Amino acid sequence: MNRGTCVFCDKCIDACPQRALLRNSEIFTIDPVLCTGCVTCVNVCPRGAMQGDDVADFARDTIESEG
Numbered sequence: 001m002n003r004g005t006c007v008f009c010d011k012c013i014d015a016c017p018q019r020a021l022l023r024n025s026e027i028f029t030i031d032p033v034l035c036t037g038c039v040t041c042v043n044v045c046p047r048g049a050m051q052g053d054d055v056a057d058f059a060r061d062t063i064e065s066e067g
């Protein structure tokens with residue numbers, strides 16, 4: 001994640017269909033159980049702060065287990 005460009009607008013959090021993305025002050029966390037790796041949060045970020053790599057690691061187990 002590119003924290004330098006994040007403006008903490010919470011659009012990524014509001015857009016997550018799984019409610020997997022949470023923010024505590026400047027710290028973002030993704031629930032690895034809930035996250036499906038849909039990258040909606042990446043796509044809605046107006047600042048390019050949220051990046052594919054941020055969700056890829058969390059989602060990998062889910063994607064692999066689904067074959």
Ligand code: SF4
Nearest residue numbers: 006007009010012045
């Ligand atoms: S949408 Fe982008 S700029 Fe807004 S809080 Fe999320 S990461 Fe930060």
Ligand code: SF4
Nearest residue numbers: 016035036038039041
């Ligand atoms: S990639 Fe994960 S955290 Fe991002 S919107 Fe999709 S389910 Fe939510």
